[in-house]
Amino acid sequence: MKPLKAFLCHPWLTQRAQFLLGGLFILAAWPKLMDPPGFAKALWAYSLFPAWSILPLALVLPWLELVCGAMLALGLWVKAATAWLGLLLLGFTLALSINLARRHPVDCGCFNVGISPSSTEERLRDMRLAILRDLGMLALAALILANPGGKAIPGGRQQG
Numbered sequence: 638m639k640p641l642k643a644f645l646c647h648p649w650l651t652q653r654a655q656f657l658l659g660g661l662f663i664l665a666a667w668p669k670l671m672d673p674p675g676f677a678k679a680l681w682a683y684s685l686f687p688a689w690s691i692l693p694l695a696l697v698l699p700w701l702e703l704v705c706g707a708m709l710a711l712g713l714w715v716k717a718a719t720a721w722l723g724l725l726l727l728g729f730t731l732a733l734s735i736n737l738a739r740r741h742p743v744d745c746g747c748f749n750v751g752i753s754p755s756s757t758e759e760r761l762r763d764m765r766l767a768i769l770r771d772l773g774m775l776a777l778a779a780l781i782l783a784n785p786g787g788k789a790i791p792g793g794r795q796q797g
Contacts, residue, residue: 655715655719659710659718660706660710661706662709663707666703669695669698669699669702670699673696675746676695677691679745680746682744683743685735698725701721702725705721705722715781716781720782723775723778723779723782726771726775727775729747729771730771730772730775733764734768737764737768742761743760743764744763745763745764
């Protein structure tokens, strides 16, 4: 078990996981920042949030994703940025899972805020794939947080 732990916590692997996760969140934030009304519609479609919270969420979440993704990719405040992204991933996974359990198809709004003209079954399949993708990204976050060094990218700031 020690060789596996040594491999999973190796700075080489952690650095790549850190850069990948940060880059994915930067890519995910961009379409939402460019189309806040479209992202607000995507959030509304989930039928999980009170009406008063939709606009603040549509305005704040993409900036949180962008800033945390950039900090992670740059190696700054890695533990804090990863923790925030992990919480976002848990929330996204829960929201998709609730709607999937209700068989209420939604376009996740993850990397695109447009509504797809696909069938209900195709959208439910896409939701399952989005949940698997989010779980994979959550595994990357866990890998980064498990790094005992607290700093994966040389030259990055030490986390506290």
